[in-house]
Amino acid sequence: FISVRHAMPMLSIRTETDTTASGAEHFDERIRKELALDVSDDLVEYVAELKFDGLAMSLTYEDHVLVQAATRGDGEWGEDVTQNIRTIGQIPLRLPADAPKLLEVRGEVYMARADFEALNERQRTRIAAGEKNEKTFVNPRNAAAGAVRQLDSTIAAQRPLSFFAYGLGDITPQNDGVGVFSSHFEFLLQLKKWGFPVANQTQCVKGAEGLVQFHQKIAQERDSLPFDIDGVVYKVNSLDAQQRLGFVTREPRWAVAHKYPAQEELTTVQAIEVQVGRTGKLTPVAKLAPVFVGGVTVTNAT
Numbered sequence: 391f392i393s394v395r396h397a398m399p400m401l402s403i404r405t406e407t408d409t410t411a412s413g414a415e416h417f418d419e420r421i422r423k424e425l426a427l428d429v430s431d432d433l434v435e436y437v438a439e440l441k442f443d444g445l446a447m448s449l450t451y452e453d454h455v456l457v458q459a460a461t462r463g464d465g466e467w468g469e470d471v472t473q474n475i476r477t478i479g480q481i482p483l484r485l486p487a488d489a490p491k492l493l494e495v496r497g498e499v500y501m502a503r504a505d506f507e508a509l510n511e512r513q514r515t516r517i518a519a520g521e522k523n524e525k526t527f528v529n530p531r532n533a534a535a536g537a538v539r540q541l542d543s544t545i546a547a548q549r550p551l552s553f554f555a556y557g558l559g560d561i562t563p564q565n566d567g568v569g570v571f572s573s574h575f576e577f578l579l580q581l582k583k584w585g586f587p588v589a590n591q592t593q594c595v596k597g598a599e600g601l602v603q604f605h606q607k608i609a610q611e612r613d614s615l616p617f618d619i620d621g622v623v624y625k626v627n628s629l630d631a632q633q634r635l636g637f638v639t640r641e642p643r644w645a646v647a648h649k650y651p652a653q654e655e656l657t658t659v660q661a662i663e664v665q666v667g668r669t670g671k672l673t674p675v676a677k678l679a680p681v682f683v684g685g686v687t688v689t690n691a692t
């Protein structure tokens with residue numbers, strides 16, 4: 391793949407290590423302090439989103455046409471995977487006439503759980519039929535990453551990928567979106583109108599209490615979602631406030647990822663088999679009694 395430089399760096403989000411409700415409260419406290427708000431000021435408005443467990447992607451539209459899809463890479467340089475991303479039906483190839491002349495949409499490419507199970511089923515059939523170089527995938531994220539980085543686009547097209555939009559990169563006339571949109575939620579609603587998939591769970595909430603309620607609600611829904619998440623993300627809604635908060639190194643001060651405690655399940659080890667890799671390295675693989683963790687059935691582990 392060809393290396394491409396992102397017009398605006400693709401940042402990462404700070405992760406709140408406290409997985410309990412106080413993780414959300416600390417974030418709100420910090421934001422209020424940094425915005426110099428006191429108790430008599432209004433509650434801060436946030437957009438609460440899912441933290442999708444896939445691959446970050448930057449989609450560039452010039453004159454309303456998708457011209458480039460690039461992976462995050464090191465945040466400054468990514469890989470041009472346009473050919474493979476074009477095969478994702480949910481990603482618009484053209485935007486309506488009211489879209490800006492230049493627009494960079496950021497989001498996550500992922501594989502839905504049902505598509506992952508079906509893909510692995512097909513892979514198992516291929517392996518059983520003696521087809522060489524075929525393998526099953528460990529989880530939806532790995533399957534999605536493999537499909538995106540597949541050099542043969544015809545194979546990539548057979549791997550069912552999906553997409554959720556959640557962020558803004560470059561935009562004309564102003565590259566930070568301030569002046570085009572006043573809030574992140576307004577931007578997401580506009581993305582929906584332009585044909586991008588935005589997760590239904592995305593919600594505008596107020597104050598620490600709103601964040602905590604969202605964190606708890608998603609914890610309940612997590613296992614029944616049709617795709618994997620590894621937490622939720624809170625973002626200050628006002629773009630003006632986002633600009634005032636700014637960044638620390640490669641992370642914005644206005645966003646945080648709030649995870650859930652690790653999911654653990656009990657199972658039994660049925661056998662341990664040792665595989666010999668191409669380099670002669672020995673890898674023990676534990677064959678586990680099937681167990682359902684985070685939406686996928688785990689049957690073995692290295």
Ligand code: IVH
Nearest residue numbers: 401402403439440441442445446556623642
């Ligand atoms: S926003 C400026 N929103 O998390 C903030 N990222 O560390 C830029 N991710 O690799 C990212 N869901 O792929 C954002 N709703 C969401 C997200 C999300 C998943 C991933 C993203 C990136 C990592 C950020």
